[in-house]
Amino acid sequence: MSNEKTSTLLEAIREGIREEMSRDDSVFIIGEDVGTYGGAFKVTEGLLDQFGTDRVIDTPISEAAIVGAACGAALMGMKPVAEFQFIDFISNGFDMLTNYAAKSRYRGCGGIGAVFRGPCGSGVRGGPFHSLNAESFFLNTAGLKMVEPSTAYDAKGLIKSAINDPDPVLFFEHKKLYRLPRLKEELPDEDYTVPIGKARVAREGKDLSIITFGAQTLNALDAAEKLEEEDGVSVEVIDLRTLAPLDREAILETVKKTNRVIVLHESSITGGIGGEISAIIGEEAFEWLDAPVIRIASIDTPVPFAPQLEDYYLPNLDEIVDACRKLAAY
Amino acid sequence: MDAPKKPLSCTSETSLSKDQVIELYRFLKLTRMFDEKTVRLKKQGKLTGGVFTSLGQEATAVGTAYALEEKDFIAPLIRDIGACFVKGIQPREIFLQYFGRGTAPSRATDVQFHFADLDKGFVGPISHLGDMIPVMTGILLASRMRKEDRVAVAYLGEGATSTGTFHEGVNFAAVQKLPLITVIENNGYAYSTPTRMQCAAGAFVDKALGYGIKGMKVDGNDIIACYEAMKEAVEHARSGNGSVLIEAMTYRRKGHAEHDNQAYVPEGEIEWWAEHNDPVKRFERYLKEKKILSESEMEAIAAEIREFLDKESDAAESGPLPEPLDAAREVFDNSVVPPAFRKKVLER
Numbered sequence: 238m239s240n241e242k243t244s245t246l247l248e249a250i251r252e253g254i255r256e257e258m259s260r261d262d263s264v265f266i267i268g269e270d271v272g273t274y275g276g277a278f279k280v281t282e283g284l285l286d287q288f289g290t291d292r293v294i295d296t297p298i299s300e301a302a303i304v305g306a307a308c309g310a311a312l313m314g315m316k317p318v319a320e321f322q323f324i325d326f327i328s329n330g331f332d333m334l335t336n337y338a339a340k341s342r343y344r345g346c347g348g349i350g351a352v353f354r355g356p357c358g359s360g361v362r363g364g365p366f367h368s369l370n371a372e373s374f375f376l377n378t379a380g381l382k383m384v385e386p387s388t389a390y391d392a393k394g395l396i397k398s399a400i401n402d403p404d405p406v407l408f409f410e411h412k413k414l415y416r417l418p419r420l421k422e423e424l425p426d427e428d429y430t431v432p433i434g435k436a437r438v439a440r441e442g443k444d445l446s447i448i449t450f451g452a453q454t455l456n457a458l459d460a461a462e463k464l465e466e467e468d469g470v471s472v473e474v475i476d477l478r479t480l481a482p483l484d485r486e487a488i489l490e491t492v493k494k495t496n497r498v499i500v501l502h503e504s505s506i507t508g509g510i511g512g513e514i515s516a517i518i519g520e521e522a523f524e525w526l527d528a529p530v531i532r533i534a535s536i537d538t539p540v541p542f543a544p545q546l547e548d549y550y551l552p553n554l555d556e557i558v559d560a561c562r563k564l565a566a567y
Numbered sequence: 568m569d570a571p572k573k574p575l576s577c578t579s580e581t582s583l584s585k586d587q588v589i590e591l592y593r594f595l596k597l598t599r600m601f602d603e604k605t606v607r608l609k610k611q612g613k614l615t616g617g618v619f620t621s622l623g624q625e626a627t628a629v630g631t632a633y634a635l636e637e638k639d640f641i642a643p644l645i646r647d648i649g650a651c652f653v654k655g656i657q658p659r660e661i662f663l664q665y666f667g668r669g670t671a672p673s674r675a676t677d678v679q680f681h682f683a684d685l686d687k688g689f690v691g692p693i694s695h696l697g698d699m700i701p702v703m704t705g706i707l708l709a710s711r712m713r714k715e716d717r718v719a720v721a722y723l724g725e726g727a728t729s730t731g732t733f734h735e736g737v738n739f740a741a742v743q744k745l746p747l748i749t750v751i752e753n754n755g756y757a758y759s760t761p762t763r764m765q766c767a768a769g770a771f772v773d774k775a776l777g778y779g780i781k782g783m784k785v786d787g788n789d790i791i792a793c794y795e796a797m798k799e800a801v802e803h804a805r806s807g808n809g810s811v812l813i814e815a816m817t818y819r820r821k822g823h824a825e826h827d828n829q830a831y832v833p834e835g836e837i838e839w840w841a842e843h844n845d846p847v848k849r850f851e852r853y854l855k856e857k858k859i860l861s862e863s864e865m866e867a868i869a870a871e872i873r874e875f876l877d878k879e880s881d882a883a884e885s886g887p888l889p890e891p892l893d894a895a896r897e898v899f900d901n902s903v904v905p906p907a908f909r910k911k912v913l914e915r
Contacts (some may be wrong), residue, residue, distance in 0.1 A: 262712075263712075265708075265712065267708075291711065294708065294743075296742075297735075297738055297742055299701075299735035299738065299739055300735075301698075301701055301731060301732045301735045302701040302704065302732070302735035302736055302738070302739040303701075305698060305700070305701020305702045305705060305732065306701050306702070306704045306705035306708055306739065307705060308701075308702050308705055309701070309702040309703055309704060309708070310708050310709040312683075312685060312690065312702070312705070312706065312709075313685075313705075313706055313709035313710070313713075315708075315709045315712065317705070332695055332698065333698060333701065333732070336694075336695050337693055337695075337698055337702065340693070342897055342898070342899070342900065343897050343898055344673050344676050344677040344682065344683075344691060345672050345673035345674055345676065345677070345682050345683065345691070345897075346673070346681075346683035346690075346691030347691075348900055379898045379904070380898050382899070403899075403900040404899045482899075520909060520912045521909070521912055523912070524915065
């Protein structure tokens with residue numbers, strides 16, 4: 238499987254950005270250590286040499302300035318790709334994102350077509366400040382789109398869509414997936430995009446559905462495999478890909494198909510995106526449900542560091558399989 | 568405080584032509600009279616929301632903005648309506664905003680002069696102080712990538728220098744040698760907080776040293792001095808020497824907004840500034856001294872502006888109210904959000 242023609246998820250993002258920068262002079266990169274160093278995870282490696290310091294801009298440690306500058310440039314018709322070194326630091330840009338970027342179009346001050354991307358996610362022993370999943374901080378802010386791919390194909394297609402989207406897009410990249418060999422795949426030679434706002438059926442099934450995204454998609458697929466083999470239970474896995482605006486149609490379609498649903502995500506359970514998805518299902522597909530909608534997520538603590546603690550914090554495969562078995566039998 | 572030995576006027580030397588000086592006076596007077604008009608409308612109960620004026624500090628915004636070229640950008644704050652007028656924003660647009668009319672530039676989604684006209688170089692401000700500085704650095708990065716040679720001005724009060732975004736924005740612009748001019752209008756108060764509670768340094772202009780950029784201090788109530796200072800700053804910035812920080816010394820004679828009774832201001836302070844250091848009176852004294860305009864010519868200009876503002880205000884007031892459904896539009900490009908209460912689920 239691994240050969241020169243395959244791409245990791247990280248390489249797919251880089252190639253997506255590179256293609257858009259080559260095609261369109263208005264696309265540029267701004268962030269900390271994105272130029273000479275190539276980014277903390279090397280997503281932007283090599284782009285400084287190719288495009289120069291005007292279009293790959295290293296900044297001081299100033300997330301508010303990074304977001305603000307991206308907004309200003311976007312107002313001028315540029316297409317900024319701003320990087321957070323870790324998505325945890327998005328908190329320093331929170332004000333600029335929620336008050337400036339998100340509201341500018343609505344206020345008649347001009348749309349902000351900018352991408353704000355960075356590594357998110359737990360499970361890599363990063364501790365409380367390098368493990369965040371930030372989507373629920375922004376879910377209640379009108380005006381921000383949110384995307385999180387779980388395949389290399391989607392990563393490239395979605396970053397290209399995000400760059401050309403007329404509105405602000407938060408692009409979450411699960412750091413555990415960046416170089417995961419399992420996700421290496423050969424990408425099409427021809428230009429392609431993946432639309433924002435559309436979920437994908439990661440695995441077809443008929444007995445129950447797991448609605449998830451990001452790294453948990455892999456957990457869901459593993460659980461589905463195990464249940465198929467050991468129990469003969471057929472699990473459908475929905476990879477949301479876009480977290481805002483949610484693909485309500487895809488969510489309702491799978492509910493109506495399997496009538497049993499688990500919503501799985503990696504951030505803490507309370508106030509998480511799973512609550513919103515469950516509420517949509519409860520309101521709009523109540524008659525189709527044969528069992529309560531179950532949420533599986535992380536516990537309500539900061540993300541702890543030590544493996545024993547972090548593994549307890551996170552949803553795990555056994556938990557998911559167990560929940561599926563009980564839900565199938567409900 | 569004692570009265571000045573000699574009544575204050577404006578800087579004598581200027582590169583402005585006589586016609587330009589007269590135009591400058593029109594903008595200054597328009598700004599003063601626009602504020603007076605909105606205060607009257609508020610008292611008549613015709614306006615929804617807060618009314619903010621720049622009484623006593625109009626010269627800073629008008630004088631500095633007058634030194635800019637058409638292609639340059641400004642991000643004004645609530646006391647800088649005069650800078651908007653200089654950049655070509657029309658009083659009617661701001662009246663429409665105040666009246667909350669559907670045809671207002673923000674579609675009545677936002678207040679006062681919270682809107683933008685990018686074609687005129689007017690970047691819409693938000694209430695979070697300091698945030699416009701990073702945004703202006705982005706405008707300038709774009710300008711640099713496109714070789715458009717623009718200068719950008721971020722206006723803020725001295726209170727906004729205490730924010731994190733002020734630091735991040737000024738520092739980033741300095742590092743990138745961007746032609747950003749930050750104008751700190753030191754008007755004595757941030758809401759009720761006096762300057763000494765805002766910053767321990769003797770002068771805000773000293774911050775320039777810490778950022779490695781050019782610092783300038785100017786009498787913000789001397790409109791000619793404001794123009795000349797900005798002209799120098801613009802030349803410095805446009806010729807590739809990097810950012811400039813200007814501290815303009817002025818005084819806020821009204822409260823934060825019309826509801827603020829200014830009980831926190833020492834007795835006699837407002838009256839002193841009104842009597843001895845009013846930017847409009849100072850400029851009028853200058854115009855008479857220089858024999859540029861006579862008393863009756865100035866009165867004629869005022870009458871003309873009054874008539875114009877009444878007409879513009881009436882036109883705005885007769886504008887259509889917004890359609891309620893328009894609240895759901897334009898969160899995203901061409902989007903309409905669904906109602907929050909989805910009744911249909913109960914009608915199955």
